[in-house]
Amino acid sequence: MAETQLTAEQTTALRDWIEEGAQVRALHHEAKQTERLEELRSLAQQHGETKAALEDQTATQQQHAAAARAAENRADDLRERVTRTETKLNDGTGLVSRDLLALQDEIAGLRATIEEVELEEMEELEAADAAEARVAETRAQAEQIAERGRLLQQERASEGERIAGELAAHEQMRTELLARIPASLHGRLRTEGDYPPAAVVTAGACGACGAQLSGVIADTYRNLEVGGLLDCDSCGTLLLKLA
Numbered sequence: 001m002a003e004t005q006l007t008a009e010q011t012t013a014l015r016d017w018i019e020e021g022a023q024v025r026a027l028h029h030e031a032k033q034t035e036r037l038e039e040l041r042s043l044a045q046q047h048g049e050t051k052a053a054l055e056d057q058t059a060t061q062q063q064h065a066a067a068a069r070a071a072e073n074r075a076d077d078l079r080e081r082v083t084r085t086e087t088k089l090n091d092g093t094g095l096v097s098r099d100l101l102a103l104q105d106e107i108a109g110l111r112a113t114i115e116e117v118e119l120e121e122m123e124e125l126e127a128a129d130a131a132e133a134r135v136a137e138t139r140a141q142a143e144q145i146a147e148r149g150r151l152l153q154q155e156r157a158s159e160g161e162r163i164a165g166e167l168a169a170h171e172q173m174r175t176e177l178l179a180r181i182p183a184s185l186h187g188r189l190r191t192e193g194d195y196p197p198a199a200v201v202t203a204g205a206c207g208a209c210g211a212q213l214s215g216v217i218a219d220t221y222r223n224l225e226v227g228g229l230l231d232c233d234s235c236g237t238l239l240l241k242l243a
């Protein structure tokens with residue numbers, strides 16, 4: 001049990017030291033930048049998925065473009081065959097009427113096939129165009145994700161600097177306040193544990209662990225002068241009596 005009775009000046013110093021400690025703990029928590037890190041992880045995953053989709057869509061676009069080129073080549077070959085057959089037909093040398101009819105049928109058949117192949121080429125070109133539009137859209141998405149990631153990294157760095165600066169200022173303040181608190185308490189106040197080494201009582205509860213002061217301790221606390229000290233019977237933290 002602490003028996004020290006602090007002067008008004010020491011009480012103010014310890015109260016401020018406790019408040020500064022809360023600021024320091026909040027800043028240490030903030031320094032982890034948990035939300036930014038989680039978003040960065042999620043962005044990295046999204047970026048990976050978008051890149052994979054981009055590869056798939058690019059492959060699809062290339063397949064349709066290749067199929068369109070193949071159809072175009074087939075149509076060219078067919079048109080050449082029509083030309084050759086027409087030349088033969090117009091020449092007519094050594095052909096009987098049955099041969100002429102057969103050549104006409106052949107030309108008609110080739111022209112029908114050309115129409116089918118041209119239709120196929122058109123469909124493949126349309127599919128290639130649609131796939132290309134998707135590729136452009138996905139590429140823009142990937143760029144947006146990367147941009148957001150860059151922005152977050154910048155924010156993270158500047159926030160890190162701001163927090164480090166504030167922490168240094170609060171630590172400096174605490175060092176100055178500690179000098180105004182009796183040296184007999186310094187050892188306790190420097191002890192790091194699960195709970196802050198010192199706290200004030202709020203609504204009958206320990207400001208460090210949150211436990212309500214039990215009967216005897218609560219009575220003792222009530223009877224303390226301002227600047228009086230006692231230990232929390234739950235967490236052992238040094239409790240400072242304020243007004």
Ligand SMILES: [Zn+2]
Pocket residue numbers: 206207208209210211232233234235236237
């Ligand atoms: Zn406590």
